Amino acid sequence: EAGVTQFPSHSVIEKGQTVTLRCDPISGHDNLYWYRRVMGKEIKFLLHFVKESKQDESGMPNNRFLAERTGGTYSTLKVQPAELEDSGVYFCASSREGINSPLHFGNGTRLTVT
Amino acid sequence: GDSVTQMEGPVTLSEEAFLTINCTYTATGYPSLFWYVQYPGEGLQLLLKATKADDKGSNKGFEATYRKETTSFHLEKGSVQVSDSAVYFCALSAGGSYIPTFGRGTSLIVHP
16 A cells, blocks of 8 residues: 655745645545654644544644645645744654554655744 | 653664663553654654553564553664664553654664
């Protein structure tokens, strides 16, 4: 099966600009997660979709971040306007149903805000 | 809230050395515990898991035992290879949502 794909792999933008990250989960995986890792720190949870519904968005840092999941398939994460502290690696992961289902991660998008 | 604490890296070893990466956790209830590995240029992938106390997860020569009494899940391998060089993340899932919580990762560098 095809894995989780993320686009772009790298993005360099200036403070105040807008960036949209995309994630295509594994087909059939209802659960989709966004995480972020800032340099050398823990991978922090941002939000969780079940199909097209936001199940938990408690990790979203502020209202500059907007996530959507169209029709329960791919997801986008938009940052508008970007700030310097938004720099990091954004990971998307998907999983099947079940509390012990492992997460399948994409390769991540490295975002640099200058 | 739930949290995972990993030893600081990088861990630098020679090939065939014994590896231990420490992981301790704080969680409500009875979490499931995981080790994920991220090879250079790739996404994280599940290495092993344990879902209840005293379970031992194992894969690719790596092992970790779920120790409830010490709230630990240390990763071990008897003889590391250069190809094991990667970042290792300890994680848990617990509570009503079971959304995995990750540690900060430990970089392992293995020299020939």
